[in-house]
Amino acid sequence: MTEQKRPIKHSLVWLKKDTAIFLFLMCIYAALFAPQVAEPSKFGYNLMDYQxxxxxxxxxxxxxxxxxxxxxxxxxxxxxxxxxYIADRHGFRVVVDTNEPGTAPAHPANAVFNSAPIHVPPVRAPTHFAPAENIWYQGFGNEFGRRIGSESSVGIEKRSRRQRRKNRKGRRLVPKQPTRKHQQERFI
Structure with a gap:
């Protein structure tokens, strides 16, 4: 008689599969939720501008x-x-030292404000003023020169003789040669 192999019971097969799946899931859980060890680090900067x-x-x-x-x-x-500041398992704590205008000493929400504000005197408005000096410039393109200053609405007719002799591009026009008639009128 040949010896027949006994078939493995169905429940034992499922037990082995369940155990394998359970162990696999526990390994994933341990890898994902294991406590992480922080690495010490530090950084910093100190900037100063040209002013x-x-x-x-x-x-x-x-x-x-x-x-x-x-x-x-x-x-x-x-x-x-x-x-x-310090941030740890007990929370975030901060100490602020300042002399900014408009601040006052206070202790809100684990923060300490040590303030000694600088007194800034109020600036008074000027009591008198001087008008700005009139400045001429030649204008752009086909425009005539514009006037900048306290009398900005003065028209072209108030320009100086020298300004009237300039053309649109800002170059001085060549003066006409005086004729004998003009010379005679000037010296009479």
């Missing part, structure tokens, strides 16, 4: 994902804002 205004920022990040840093600016008039 003397300054902007800066520095930030550090440690292996516990705690960010600390500062940023701010200072202008040529002495107005500044300097901000120190």
């Amino acid at each position: 003397g205004n300054q902007q800066y920022r520095y930030e550090n990040n440690d292996h516990q994902n705690t960010k600390t840093g500062m940023y701010g600016y200072r202008d040529v008039y002495g107005i500044f804002r300097h901000v120190n």
Whole structure:
């Protein structure tokens, strides 16, 4: 008699497949939701323009994902804002030092504002003024010269003799040679 192989029970096959699928899904879950280890990093910049205004920022990040840093600016008039901050598992906290006009010391929402504003005196309006000097320019294309200044509505007839002798392109016209009649009238 030949020995017959016993067939594997149907329930054991499904049990092996279910176990394999379950283990596969657990591996994916562990890979996706494993705690990530933060890499320490830092960056910063300090810029100053040609007028003397300054902007800066520095930030550090440690292996516990705690960010600390500062940023701010200072202008040529002495107005500044300097901000120190920390962001960690306890939240975001900030300390602001400034002397900007219109600020006041305060403590809203885990933020500390240390303010010593500069007093800016009000600017008075001028009591008198001088009219602008009249400036001539020649105009463009086929236009005549326009007048700029306090008397901008003065017409062409008020232009000087020299301005009337110029043509549209701004070149001086060649004066006509005086005739004997004009010379005689001038010296009589």
